[in-house]
Amino acid sequence: MFQLTQLRCFVAVATELHFGRAAASLNMTQPPLTRQIQLLEHEVGVLLLERAGGSVRLTPAGEVFLREAEDILRRSQAATLAARRAMRADAGSVTMGFIPAASFTMLPQLLATVRTQLPDVQVMLREMQTADQIEAIGADRIELGIVRPFAPRSFTESAAIFREPFVLAVPAEHPLAQIESIPLGALEGQAFIEFCPSESRYLYELVAGRLRAEGVAPEVVQTLSHTHSILSLVDAGVGVAVVPHSAHRLRYAGVVFRPLQDAGGFDVELHLAWRRGGRHGVADTLRMLIQQAYPAPARP
Numbered sequence: 317m318f319q320l321t322q323l324r325c326f327v328a329v330a331t332e333l334h335f336g337r338a339a340a341s342l343n344m345t346q347p348p349l350t351r352q353i354q355l356l357e358h359e360v361g362v363l364l365l366e367r368a369g370g371s372v373r374l375t376p377a378g379e380v381f382l383r384e385a386e387d388i389l390r391r392s393q394a395a396t397l398a399a400r401r402a403m404r405a406d407a408g409s410v411t412m413g414f415i416p417a418a419s420f421t422m423l424p425q426l427l428a429t430v431r432t433q434l435p436d437v438q439v440m441l442r443e444m445q446t447a448d449q450i451e452a453i454g455a456d457r458i459e460l461g462i463v464r465p466f467a468p469r470s471f472t473e474s475a476a477i478f479r480e481p482f483v484l485a486v487p488a489e490h491p492l493a494q495i496e497s498i499p500l501g502a503l504e505g506q507a508f509i510e511f512c513p514s515e516s517r518y519l520y521e522l523v524a525g526r527l528r529a530e531g532v533a534p535e536v537v538q539t540l541s542h543t544h545s546i547l548s549l550v551d552a553g554v555g556v557a558v559v560p561h562s563a564h565r566l567r568y569a570g571v572v573f574r575p576l577q578d579a580g581g582f583d584v585e586l587h588l589a590w591r592r593g594g595r596h597g598v599a600d601t602l603r604m605l606i607q608q609a610y611p612a613p614a615r616p
Contacts, residue, residue, distance in 0.1 A: 326353060326385055327385050328349075329372060330378065333371070335350060360377075363377065364381055408597075408598040409440055410440065410599045410602050411459055413461040415445060416543075417464075417543060421562040422477070446464045450463065450466055450472055454472065459591070459599035464585070466518075472589055472590070474587040476587050477586055479586075482559065482583065484556060484575075486571070487571065488570045488572050492574065493574070495574065498575070503532050504532050505535055506556050508534030509549050509554060511541070519560075550568070588603065
């Protein structure tokens with residue numbers, strides 16, 4: 317099997333088309349360079365270079381082999397750099413999951429912070445629901461996850477990094493759109509679009525639990541899993557919905573957002589999750605940066 321040294325010698329001669337200049341570029345003398353080319357041609361089994369007097373030219377086989385040799389050398393260099401980065405805590409790649417809601421709340425700003433403060437860290441994103449992220453963290457398929465709060469798991473740790481209030485989304489022509497601040501009691505009997513209790517359990521329990529606690533019973537006409545789907549129905553005039561405040565960034569033309577009265581503590585969180593006791597140097601560095609940039613918000 318040929319060696320990388322032989323490939324470097326061949327590429328130098330093929331580039332310079334002159335043994336003397338190639339030897340000088342490699343900081344070696346010409347005889348050992350010639351010997352390396354001979355060993356390479358013997359190993360490959362074909363003539364790669366034609367020598368005629370003082371000139372050198374590639375054979376057809378040499379032209380093909382040159383492209384492959386350059387690719388092998390590039391990949392070997394990339395592998396070396398990757399291995400060296402792996403020994404650093406501020407360089408390398410981290411696979412991070414995120415729920416769709418994070419893409420219109422904090423994720424863009426978070427990635428900008430990473431690019432500025434950890435320029436040698438590449439974040440590989442995976443859009444996943446919270447339950448799928450927790451499973452992936454346990455199986456070491458992702459190192460970090462931006463999730464909704466979840467039931468404690470023995471292998472996972474998490475910390476709150478973002479909190480926002482709920483607001484009421486109403487069709488622009490709805491009577492409630494004319495009121496600046498909406499009491500929860502105003503939702504009594506209203507056509508209501510609700511988060512799905514199985515697929516969006518966290519949001520469902522927050523909203524439905526608060527309405528039950530206030531003794532308010534809207535008329536549920538649809539249950540959906542994602543905020544953007546709920547807003548599309550609000551936009552179509554199907555009903556009203558209680559959604560996180562950041563939903564206004566989705567900019568549905570026919571949807572008006574109104575704050576809720578007496579809604580202290582009626583808010584929704586995003587958490588950063590990671591594997592308990594995991595030893596991912598770069599991931600740990602990224603996690604500490606995120607927690608520093610987004611400290612756990614004080615609970616109302």
